[in-house]
Amino acid sequence: MSELSVKHLLGIKYLNEKDIQLIFETADQFKEVINRSIKKVPSLRDITIANIFFENSTRTRLSFELAEKRLSADIVNFSAAQSSVKKGETLIDTVNNILSMKVDMVVMRHPNPGAGIFLSKHVKASIVNAGDGAHEHPTQALLDSYSIREKLGGVAGKNVVIVGDILHSRVALSNIFALKLQGANVKVCGPKTLIPKHIESLGVTVETDLRKALNWCDVANMLRIQNERMDISYFPTTREYTQQFGVNKKLLDSLDKEIVIMHPGPINRGVEITSDVADSKQSIILNQVENGVAIRMAVIYLLASKIK
Numbered sequence: 255m256s257e258l259s260v261k262h263l264l265g266i267k268y269l270n271e272k273d274i275q276l277i278f279e280t281a282d283q284f285k286e287v288i289n290r291s292i293k294k295v296p297s298l299r300d301i302t303i304a305n306i307f308f309e310n311s312t313r314t315r316l317s318f319e320l321a322e323k324r325l326s327a328d329i330v331n332f333s334a335a336q337s338s339v340k341k342g343e344t345l346i347d348t349v350n351n352i353l354s355m356k357v358d359m360v361v362m363r364h365p366n367p368g369a370g371i372f373l374s375k376h377v378k379a380s381i382v383n384a385g386d387g388a389h390e391h392p393t394q395a396l397l398d399s400y401s402i403r404e405k406l407g408g409v410a411g412k413n414v415v416i417v418g419d420i421l422h423s424r425v426a427l428s429n430i431f432a433l434k435l436q437g438a439n440v441k442v443c444g445p446k447t448l449i450p451k452h453i454e455s456l457g458v459t460v461e462t463d464l465r466k467a468l469n470w471c472d473v474a475n476m477l478r479i480q481n482e483r484m485d486i487s488y489f490p491t492t493r494e495y496t497q498q499f500g501v502n503k504k505l506l507d508s509l510d511k512e513i514v515i516m517h518p519g520p521i522n523r524g525v526e527i528t529s530d531v532a533d534s535k536q537s538i539i540l541n542q543v544e545n546g547v548a549i550r551m552a553v554i555y556l557l558a559s560k561i562k
Contacts, residue, residue, distance in 0.1 A: 256272075257276075257556065257560060258273050258276060258277075258556050258557065258560065259272070259273055260273065261374075261380055261557070261560055262370070262374045262380055262381040262382070262383075262557070263381070263382045263383060263392050263393070263553055263557060264370045264371050264374060264381060264383050264390075264392070265371075265383060265389070265390035265392050265431070266390065266392045266395050266396075266428045266431035266432045266435070267390070267431050269392075269435070270435070271435050271436060274399070274432065274435060274436060276556065277396055277400075277549065277552045277553060277556065278396075278399075278400055278403060278552075280551075280552035280555060280556055281400055281545070281548040281549045281551070281552040282548075284547075284548045284551040284552055284555070285544075285545070287324065287551075288324065288544070288547060288548055288551075293324055294323070294324055294325075295324065295325060295326065296326045297325045297326065297555055297558075298322075298325040298326055298327040298554070298555065298558050299326045299327075301325075301327045301328070301358045301359065301558050301561065302327065302328040302329075302330065302356060302357045302358050302359075303322050303327045303328070303329055303330070303357065303358065303359045303360070303361060303554065304329075304330040304331075304332060304352045304355075304357040304359070304360050304361070304379075305318055305319060305322075305329065305330070305331050305332065305362075305384075306332045306334065306348070306349070306352065306360055306361070306362045306363075307332070307333050307362070307363045307384070308334040308345075308362070308364045308365060309334075309363050309364065309365050309385070311363055311384070311385070312520075313519055313520065313543070313546075314363065314384050314385065314391075314393075314394070314546075315331075315363075315384075317543070317546040317550055318361050318382075318384060318393075318550050318554075319331070320547050321547050321548075321550035321551040321554055322554060324547065324551055325551055325554060325555060325558075327554070327558075330355065330357060332348075334348070345364070345369065345373065346373075346376055346377075349373060349376075349377055350377070353378070353379055358379055358380065358558070358561050359379055359380045359381075359382065359554065359557065359558065359561070360373065360377070360379050360380070360382070361382045361384050361554075362381060362382070362383065362384060362386075363383075363384040363386070364385075364386050364387070365386075365387050366386065366387050367386050367387040367388065367389035367390075368386060368387075368389065369386045369387075370382075370383035380557045380558070380560065380561055382553060382554070382557065386424065387424065388421075388422045388423065388424050388427075389424050389427065390424050390427055390428045390431075391425050391428050392428050392432075393546070393549055393550055393553060394424075394429075394518050394546075395425065395428035395429045395432040395433075396432060396549045396553070397542055397545045397546045397549040397550075398425075398429055398432070398475060398516060398518065398542065399429075399432045399433060399436060400548075400549055401516065401538050401541050401542045401545050402438075402473055402514070402516075404541065405514055405538050405541070406472060406473070409433065409436040409437065409438050410436055410438065411437060411438070411439070412438045412439070412472045412473060413438070413439045413441070413470055413471045413472045413473070414429075414438050414439070414440050414441075414471060414472065414473045414474075414475065415440075415441045415442070415443050415461070415467045415468065415470065415471040415473070415474050415475070416429055416430070416440065416441070416442050416475045417442075417443045417444060417464065417467065417474055417475065417476050417477065417499060417501075417526070418443075418444050418448070418476060418477030418478065418479065418499065418526055419444060419448045419477055419478070419479050419488075420442045420444055420449050420450060420453065420477070421447075421448045421449065421450050421488070422448075423477050425475075425518045426442065426477060429475060430442075430456050430458055431456075434456070434458075440457070440458040440459075441458060441460070441467055441470065441471065442459075442460055443460075443461045443462065443463075443464055443467040443499070444462075444499055445462075445488065445489050445495065445498070445499065446462060447488040447489060448488050448489070449462075464499050464501075464505075465505070465509075468501070468509055468513060469509055469510050469511075471513055472513060472514065473513065473514040473515075473516060474501065474513055474514070474515055474516065475516040475517070475518070476501060476515065476516065476517045476526045476527050477517075477518065477526065478517075478518075478520065478521065478522050478525070478526055479495065479522065479525060479526070492525055495525070496524070496525050496526075499526070500525060500526055500527065500528070501515070501526070501527045501528070501531050502527075502528040502530070502531060503528060503531055503534065506531055506534070506536065512536060513536065514536060514537075514538055515527065515531055515532075515534070515536050515537040515538070515539070516537075516538055516539065517532065517537075517542075518542070519539065519542075519543070521539070
């Protein structure tokens with residue numbers, strides 16, 4: 255069996271194209287499992303996984319938990335909001351306590367960029383980064399690319415625009431790495447204040463006119479405004495943002511071609527996209543959610559095979 259070139263999933267930038275293809279092929283098999291009447295396989299019966307979330311998360315945490323249960327792993331859930339972290343316990347203390355319970359893998363979300371990398375150097379368990387600050391969110395980028403592959407037959411050569419708050423988005427960075435690795439053409443679009451300086455060095459182009467960006471692309475990945483990460487105002491009002499960078503059905507229908515609409519969730523309906531766009535036949539948002547479980551099953555399964 256082929257195996258991943260890495261022991262942890264810390265970010266897309268540590269993967270190669272073969273790794274991505276292996277994850278997708280494995281996810282194809284697990285997608286069949288998810289759609290059977292008995293949705294479980296005994297693959298990881300002897301593996302214990304700790305889900306450690308230092309930031310609130312509903313969709314990602316549920317998706318990981320479901321993936322782990324489908325693989326028959328034992329699960330320890332740990333939410334830092336209700337834990338000793340509030341009493342001043344350090345990241346290493348927390349994890350060492352959990353590892354002393356003989357955990358094989360840690361799925362971690364943390365507000366600090368690089369937390370997963372730091373952890374991987376200090377503990378024996380395999381680490382899966384479920385989002386570290388505004389840095390990376392690798393499983394989201396994998397499920398996004400997988401969803402494009404499923405809808406359009408492949409990622410190479412496709413034109414993908416990422417629209418919105420690029421500056422604060424770990425989804426944007428991981429998506430840029432994943433899409434470029436697979437040979438897609440990538441543009442970013444949003445207010446100048448929300449586009450990082452030097453982003454062109456990642457091989458993407460910047461477009462500040464949404465209509466031009468949408469007419470160019472095959473796929474538009476619409477990001478939400480990360481209000482919780484903003485300490486200053488990056489644009490005058492939400493209404494003005496929506497007028498310039500929001501997608502509604504009228505705009506979608508006026509384009510030269512039919513494009514695919516994606517969103518990593520949660521959606522601010524009426525801000526970055528309207529409900530009639532989110533629920534339209536061009537949207538693959540619910541496919542992304544379903545594919546998230548298959549991709550996370552694939553990642554966990556492939557990393558677990560390196561533990562034994």
